[in-house]
Amino acid sequence: MPTRILLADDHALVRQGLKALLEKQGFQVVAEVSDGQETLRSVEKTEPDVTIIDISMPVLNGVDAARELKKSSPRTKVVVLTRHDEDQYVTESLRAGVRGYVLKSQAADDLVHAVQEVCRGSIYLSPNISRAVVDAYLSKTHDSAIPFLGASARFFN
16 A cells, blocks of 8 residues: 655645655655645545645644644654755754655655655655754754654665
Protein backbone atom coordinates (compact mmCIF):
# COMPACT_ATOMS: atom_id res chain seq x y z
CA MET A 1 0.00 0.00 0.00
CA PRO A 2 1.49 3.39 -0.96
CA THR A 3 2.32 6.06 1.60
CA ARG A 4 -0.68 8.39 1.97
CA ILE A 5 0.19 12.11 1.90
CA LEU A 6 -1.69 15.32 2.64
CA LEU A 7 -0.31 18.50 1.02
CA ALA A 8 -0.72 21.83 2.83
CA ASP A 9 0.47 24.94 1.03
CA ASP A 10 -1.37 28.18 0.29
CA HIS A 11 -0.21 28.17 -3.35
CA ALA A 12 -2.23 25.91 -5.66
CA LEU A 13 0.60 25.76 -8.20
CA VAL A 14 3.02 24.45 -5.54
CA ARG A 15 0.51 21.80 -4.46
CA GLN A 16 -0.06 20.71 -8.06
CA GLY A 17 3.67 20.37 -8.69
CA LEU A 18 4.22 18.47 -5.45
CA LYS A 19 1.34 16.14 -6.22
CA ALA A 20 2.77 15.32 -9.66
CA LEU A 21 6.26 14.75 -8.20
CA LEU A 22 5.06 12.55 -5.35
CA GLU A 23 2.62 10.48 -7.38
CA LYS A 24 5.36 9.84 -9.95
CA GLN A 25 7.41 8.40 -7.06
CA GLY A 26 4.58 6.04 -6.04
CA PHE A 27 3.07 8.04 -3.17
CA GLN A 28 -0.68 8.64 -2.90
CA VAL A 29 -1.83 12.24 -2.34
CA VAL A 30 -5.08 11.94 -0.38
CA ALA A 31 -5.83 15.65 0.09
CA GLU A 32 -4.65 19.17 -0.71
CA VAL A 33 -5.38 22.14 1.54
CA SER A 34 -4.43 25.82 1.63
CA ASP A 35 -4.28 26.76 5.32
CA GLY A 36 -3.43 25.35 8.73
CA GLN A 37 -7.03 25.03 9.95
CA GLU A 38 -7.97 23.07 6.82
CA THR A 39 -4.95 20.88 7.47
CA LEU A 40 -6.23 19.86 10.90
CA ARG A 41 -9.73 19.09 9.60
CA SER A 42 -8.46 17.18 6.59
CA VAL A 43 -5.98 15.08 8.59
CA GLU A 44 -8.83 14.02 10.85
CA LYS A 45 -10.90 12.93 7.81
CA THR A 46 -8.20 11.36 5.62
CA GLU A 47 -5.71 9.99 8.22
CA PRO A 48 -2.59 10.40 6.05
CA ASP A 49 0.72 8.79 6.91
CA VAL A 50 2.55 12.06 6.19
CA THR A 51 1.51 15.70 6.04
CA ILE A 52 3.76 18.00 4.01
CA ILE A 53 3.18 21.51 5.28
CA ASP A 54 4.45 25.01 4.57
CA ILE A 55 5.25 27.28 7.52
CA SER A 56 3.80 30.45 5.99
CA MET A 57 0.08 29.80 5.59
CA PRO A 58 -3.02 31.81 6.41
CA VAL A 59 -5.39 31.19 9.35
CA LEU A 60 -2.96 28.90 11.22
CA ASN A 61 0.74 28.69 10.35
CA GLY A 62 2.48 25.40 9.69
CA VAL A 63 4.36 25.25 13.01
CA ASP A 64 1.19 25.75 15.05
CA ALA A 65 -0.65 23.25 12.86
CA ALA A 66 2.17 20.71 13.41
CA ARG A 67 1.94 21.27 17.16
CA GLU A 68 -1.81 20.55 17.04
CA LEU A 69 -1.32 17.50 14.82
CA LYS A 70 1.16 16.04 17.29
CA LYS A 71 -1.67 16.04 19.86
CA SER A 72 -4.66 15.17 17.69
CA SER A 73 -3.04 12.77 15.21
CA PRO A 74 0.27 11.52 16.64
CA ARG A 75 0.50 8.75 14.02
CA THR A 76 0.73 11.30 11.18
CA LYS A 77 4.31 12.36 10.50
CA VAL A 78 4.86 16.02 9.56
CA VAL A 79 7.40 17.27 7.03
CA VAL A 80 7.84 21.02 6.67
CA LEU A 81 8.51 22.27 3.15
CA THR A 82 9.47 25.93 3.35
CA ARG A 83 11.71 28.74 2.19
CA HIS A 84 12.69 29.58 5.81
CA ASP A 85 16.21 28.45 6.66
CA GLU A 86 16.66 30.48 9.85
CA ASP A 87 17.48 28.31 12.85
CA GLN A 88 14.62 29.67 14.99
CA TYR A 89 12.11 28.27 12.46
CA VAL A 90 13.90 24.94 12.37
CA THR A 91 14.19 24.50 16.13
CA GLU A 92 10.61 25.65 16.77
CA SER A 93 9.35 23.25 14.10
CA LEU A 94 11.25 20.34 15.60
CA ARG A 95 9.97 21.20 19.07
CA ALA A 96 6.44 21.20 17.60
CA GLY A 97 6.89 17.59 16.47
CA VAL A 98 8.00 18.02 12.87
CA ARG A 99 10.00 14.99 11.69
CA GLY A 100 11.33 16.46 8.45
CA TYR A 101 12.45 19.93 7.39
CA VAL A 102 13.02 20.54 3.67
CA LEU A 103 13.89 23.79 1.94
CA LYS A 104 11.92 24.63 -1.19
CA SER A 105 15.20 25.58 -2.85
CA GLN A 106 16.32 21.94 -2.52
CA ALA A 107 12.92 20.35 -2.81
CA ALA A 108 12.57 17.55 -5.38
CA ASP A 109 14.97 14.78 -4.30
CA ASP A 110 15.16 16.13 -0.76
CA LEU A 111 11.39 15.90 -0.30
CA VAL A 112 11.21 12.31 -1.52
CA HIS A 113 14.07 11.34 0.84
CA ALA A 114 12.39 13.19 3.71
CA VAL A 115 9.11 11.32 3.27
CA GLN A 116 10.92 7.99 3.06
CA GLU A 117 13.01 8.70 6.15
CA VAL A 118 10.18 9.94 8.37
CA CYS A 119 8.13 6.89 7.39
CA ARG A 120 11.05 4.77 8.66
CA GLY A 121 10.95 6.63 11.98
CA SER A 122 13.93 8.91 11.34
CA ILE A 123 14.24 12.67 11.31
CA TYR A 124 15.24 14.29 8.02
CA LEU A 125 16.80 17.72 7.65
CA SER A 126 17.92 19.32 4.40
CA PRO A 127 21.72 19.61 4.28
CA ASN A 128 21.83 23.35 5.02
CA ILE A 129 19.38 22.86 7.87
CA SER A 130 21.48 20.08 9.40
CA ARG A 131 24.38 22.49 9.74
CA ALA A 132 22.18 25.19 11.34
CA VAL A 133 20.81 22.75 13.92
CA VAL A 134 24.23 21.41 14.81
CA ASP A 135 25.68 24.94 15.03
CA ALA A 136 22.80 26.03 17.27
CA TYR A 137 23.28 23.02 19.49
CA LEU A 138 27.04 23.46 19.73
CA SER A 139 26.76 27.15 20.50
CA LYS A 140 23.98 26.40 23.02
CA THR A 141 22.00 29.39 21.77
CA HIS A 142 18.79 27.42 22.30
CA ASP A 143 17.65 25.76 25.51
CA SER A 144 18.13 22.02 25.07
CA ALA A 145 18.40 22.62 21.32
CA ILE A 146 16.64 19.56 19.97
CA PRO A 147 16.19 17.04 22.77
CA PHE A 148 14.87 14.19 20.62
CA LEU A 149 17.65 14.18 18.02
CA GLY A 150 19.13 10.85 18.90
CA ALA A 151 20.15 7.73 17.08
CA SER A 152 17.15 8.01 14.76
CA ALA A 153 18.29 11.32 13.29
CA ARG A 154 19.78 11.16 9.81
CA PHE A 155 21.54 14.05 8.19
CA PHE A 156 22.16 14.06 4.47
CA ASN A 157 24.99 16.14 3.06
